[in-house]
C-alpha cells in the first residue's frame with residue numbers, strides 16, 4: 679500500500695506489527711496478531727467484563743443499527759456493552775490508546791481516512807453463537823475495519839469451541855478460515871468484504887471486545 683518513501687515523508691516510525699496488518703489485509707483482507715495487547719491489559723479488561731456481567735450490566739445483543747434494534751436469538755446470542763471513551767477509566771484508556779496508535783499509522787501511511795471508532799464488550803455464554811453475517815449489514819457502510827480482541831482466560835481450550843470463521847472469497851468459491859479465540863489475539867478484517875460467523879461455544883464463557891474503525 680506504500681513504500682519507504684511514503685514512510686519517510688509522513689514522518690512515521692516503521693512499526694513491524696502494523697506493517698504486517700497492512701500487508702495481510704492488502705493480500706487477503708484479514709490479519710491475526712497474537713499478543714497485540716499486553717497480557718496484563720487483557721487480564722484487566724477481562725476482569726472489567728466479568729464485573730459488568732456479575733452486576734448484570736450486559737445487554738442481549740441486537741440486530742440492526744443502534745437506533746433500530748431487535749433481538750433475534752437464533753442469529754446471535756451474545757451479551758454486550760458499548761464502551762464510552764469519554765467515561766473510560768485507566769484500563770480502558772490504555773486500550774483506546776493502543777487502538778489510536780494503529781489508527782494513526784493506518785491514516786498516515788495508507789491514507790485510510792479513519793475518523794471514528796466504536797467498541798463493545800461481548801460475552802458469549804455456553805451454547806451461544808453468531809450466525810454468518812457481514813458487519814456492514816447493520817445499515818452501517820462507514821465501517822471499514824472490524825477488530826476483535828479476545829479476552830478469554832489463559833487456560834481457554836480450543837475444544838471450548840466459539841471459533842471465528844472467516845469466509846475468504848477465492849477464485850471459484852470460498853475458503854473458510856477457522857480462528858480460535860485465544861486470549862491476547864487480535865483479528866482485524868475488512869468489514870465490507872468478509873462474511874464471518876462465531877461457532878457455538880461448547881464450554882466456558884467466551885469474552886471479547888469487538889469494534890469498528892469508521893470513515894466520515
Ligand SMILES: O=C(O)CCC(=O)C(=O)O
Pocket residue numbers: 800808813826841842874875876886888
Ligand atoms: O467475536 C467474534 O469473533 C466476532 C464477533 C462478530 O462478528 C460481531 O460482533 O460482529
Ligand SMILES: [Fe+2]
Pocket residue numbers: 811812813824874
Ligand atoms: Fe461480525
